[in-house]
Amino acid sequence: MNSLGKTELLVSPLGFGGIVVMNSRAGQAARIVEEAVEFGINYFDVAPAYGNAEEKLGPALEPFRKDIFLSCKTHLRDAAGARDALGKSLKHLRTDYFDLYQLHGLVDVEKDVKVAFSAGGAMEVVLEAKRAGLIRNIGFSAHTSEAALAAMNEYDFDTVMYPV
Template identity: 40%
Template sequence: MPYGPLGRTGVQVSKLGVGTAPLARDNTTPVKVADVIAKAIDEGINYMDTAPNYTNGEAERRLGEALRGKRDKVFLVTKTEADTYEGTMALLEQSLRHLQTDHVDLVHLHNLGHLERWSDLDFAFSEKGAMGALRKAKEQGKVRFIGASGHLHPSRFHYAIDSGEVDVLMNAVNFVNQHTYDFEHKVWARAREKHMGLVSMKVLGGNQNNDFRLPKADYENAIRYTLSLNGLCTAVIGI
């Protein structure tokens, strides 16, 4: 598994990461989750991404169980969808409990392009907002780095880039989205100037229909496209 620095964080991360949104869906059992996570780590994957709202917290809980005794082997990422100080602190404490750890490596402002959730970016980045909570959490050693994730409205991410406080961006990037939202050029070019870490999601389109399967070559081509992007640090693949 190839590794590289996650932008200016300097942390070495695997070129492929594990996305956990599907972990608690359908017939996925905790035993199967543990087996998959163990296999991923054995194959050299150290980037693990989750969020509090994935299946009402069950994805975090199952990932936490699967990482027992393995926490030091992974770069652990979660998110906050609350724009307030209190809301973000509450979600962070919940995530730490679910993940059975005293710190996470990265917390994203979840789906920053969501216009209702993040209606006032000036507030969200203030001391009373989500960013104020993450600043405090960094001081407390509960969070190492801050990021922003999202699928929509690329222009919203310019605010995060220009803040100087966001170290990593995670965006929906695939060979279809380049013709729709085009984060590669509208956002990532600017982020590279700040030496930010760049992470892709929805690499395979974000399909949640377990009855639909692409030919193997299509999966490989989709992953190959994303890995070819300038500045790409990690491509997160949902499991």
């Protein structure tokens, strides 16, 4: 197990990308998740952008929820959209909290980072949700170094997901 970012939480060296169950057949997601847990994977990552993966993973993860680390994301940058997305994700995944919630796919400093951190931006909702106990840790994923650096200058995130 490895410590995840600044969280000091222990997660498996390999994570489960929820996109793999998108459009899977009935029961297939449950079998895949069960096998992953048997192999020691406890980090599960999903996002609304992954088609129906949340709906497939919700029932599959439910029996293991207290033993896994569940991460979700939003690609929406405005507060209203982010609030709606968070509520739907919690419902689809049959959980009352996320261990990690991330701003998904930051690319452009102006369109992504500045909008998310502006008044009425997604970060307002993320911070409210953390105070309410719906989110335990906050992170982001980025696809440009400019966006990653700009986001890190705005908030002291618990995790950063960046392709190398």
